[in-house]
Amino acid sequence: xxxxxxxxxxxxxxxxxxxxxxxxxxxxxxxxxxxxxxxxxxxxxxxxxxxxxxxxxxxxxxxxxxxxxxxxxxxxxxxxxxxxxxxxxxxxxxxxxxxxxxxxxxxxxxxxxxxxxxxxxxxxxxxxxxxxxxxxx
Amino acid sequence: xxxxxxxxxxxxxxxxxxxxxxxxxxxxxxxxxxxxxxxxxxxxxxxxxxxxxxxxxxxxxxxxxxxxxxxxxxxxxxxxxxxxxxxxxxxxxxxxxxxxxxxxxxxxxxxxxxxxxxxxxxxxxxxxxxxxxxxxx
DNA sequence: CCGCATCCAATTCGATACTG
DNA sequence: CAGTATCGAATTGGATGCGG
Numbered sequence: 001x002x003x004x005x006x007x008x009x010x011x012x013x014x015x016x017x018x019x020x021x022x023x024x025x026x027x028x029x030x031x032x033x034x035x036x037x038x039x040x041x042x043x044x045x046x047x048x049x050x051x052x053x054x055x056x057x058x059x060x061x062x063x064x065x066x067x068x069x070x071x072x073x074x075x076x077x078x079x080x081x082x083x084x085x086x087x088x089x090x091x092x093x094x095x096x097x098x099x100x101x102x103x104x105x106x107x108x109x110x111x112x113x114x115x116x117x118x119x120x121x122x123x124x125x126x127x128x129x130x131x132x133x134x135x136x137x
Numbered sequence: 138x139x140x141x142x143x144x145x146x147x148x149x150x151x152x153x154x155x156x157x158x159x160x161x162x163x164x165x166x167x168x169x170x171x172x173x174x175x176x177x178x179x180x181x182x183x184x185x186x187x188x189x190x191x192x193x194x195x196x197x198x199x200x201x202x203x204x205x206x207x208x209x210x211x212x213x214x215x216x217x218x219x220x221x222x223x224x225x226x227x228x229x230x231x232x233x234x235x236x237x238x239x240x241x242x243x244x245x246x247x248x249x250x251x252x253x254x255x256x257x258x259x260x261x262x263x264x265x266x267x268x269x270x271x272x273x274x
Numbered sequence: 275c276c277g278c279a280t281c282c283a284a285t286t287c288g289a290t291a292c293t294g
Numbered sequence: 295c296a297g298t299a300t301c302g303a304a305t306t307g308g309a310t311g312c313g314g
Contacts, residue, residue, distance in 0.1 A: 007236070009171045011188060013243060017235070018167055020242040020249075025162020027307090030155055034146045043276055051148060054308055059277055069252025080275040081314080090248055097237040098154070104234045105157040106150060111227055112157075115206025164287095180296055191288055196297065217295040218294085 023068055028053055028061045030098065033087065036071060037095050040086030070094065160205055165190055165198045167235065170224065173208060174232050177223030207231065 009017075024030055031050050035041060041049065047058050062085060065071045070091035076082040087095075146154075161167055168187050172178060178186065184195050199222060202208045207228035213219040224232075 008175060009239065011168065011186075013239065015168075016246050017239045017242045018164065020238065020246070021158070021162045021167060022164070025158045027155065027159075030158060031148065031152075038145060049148075055277075056309085057307065060307090067253055067256040068249045069256075075276095078275095083276060090245060090252070093245065094241060097234070097241045100234040100237045101157065102146065102150065102154045104231060105154045108227060108230065109153050109157070112205045115227070116204055119204040119206075192297075193289085194287070197287090212296095215295095218297090220296060 023064065023070075024094070024098070026061065028057055029065060032058075032061060032065065033070070033091060033094065033098065036085060036087045037092070040084050043083050043085070046085060065091070160201065160207075161231070161235070163198065165194055166202060169195075169198060169202065170207070170228065170231065170235065173222060173224045174229070177221050180220050180222070183222060202228070 024033070028050065031053075032046065035046060035049050043058070043062075046062075047053060047055065050058070053061075062071065062073070066073050069088055072086050072088050074084045074086070076084070161170070165187065168190075169183065172183060172186050180195070180199075183199075184190060184192065187195070190198075199208065199210070203210050206225055209223050209225050211221045211223070213221070
């Protein structure tokens, strides 16, 4: 019998996770998914709601999410034209795991902040030390 | 009373998640965390186990994870030198939410694949259609 | 209103060479 | 063994202008 206590994830599995993270790990995807998790929105509405996103990146990110079946794009050919974006069931199913990550982030961020500052302080400190250090080889 | 059924995540919260994702959402972090979740490892051992990672990126990624307090670096000044990397408790606490995401990835990846192919086929299809389309303005 | 195309700056990353 | 340093290629992202 093999040890089944610790879950071993072969590289092949991790690569799939990596791929998912590559999709949602960019600067805007999570923001958009979160917003669309509340309600479907139009392009510029979404743009105003996210703040800081350029038109280009909004378009690109939405295309990517649409391509992976996470969001749905509905065009209404009126004048002016109207385009609505909404989460698909697949996209909605992603909300749960993302929520877990959100909780982790909110809970542990202060700790990360501290670790970061300590690390930076330590690095800066090491810079001060003289290069020659040890007598006796 | 406000509607408390749907969880609203203000942008400020999402930005924190985004920050976490920026840390673990790169090409190698998850792979490394997964490997170190099994057992602590030395630099080149880690390098061989991950496959495809360059020395440069391994160093950079490990530094980043160390800076955020997710992994611990232990130097043994022997000849040849020995450096071990291991998850910190904080890093280990990240294993659970990542596991959720892993499950999602493994479960829904086929669906994503299909969506992707359909999308690409559809886009290629639209390219074929004539540009002039509607009479009557 | 929605979004694509182009140009350009900044960042990222692999390859390579060198150090303690 | 475990890195650092440097360089060029590739990717990314903002700004701007045009088109349906």
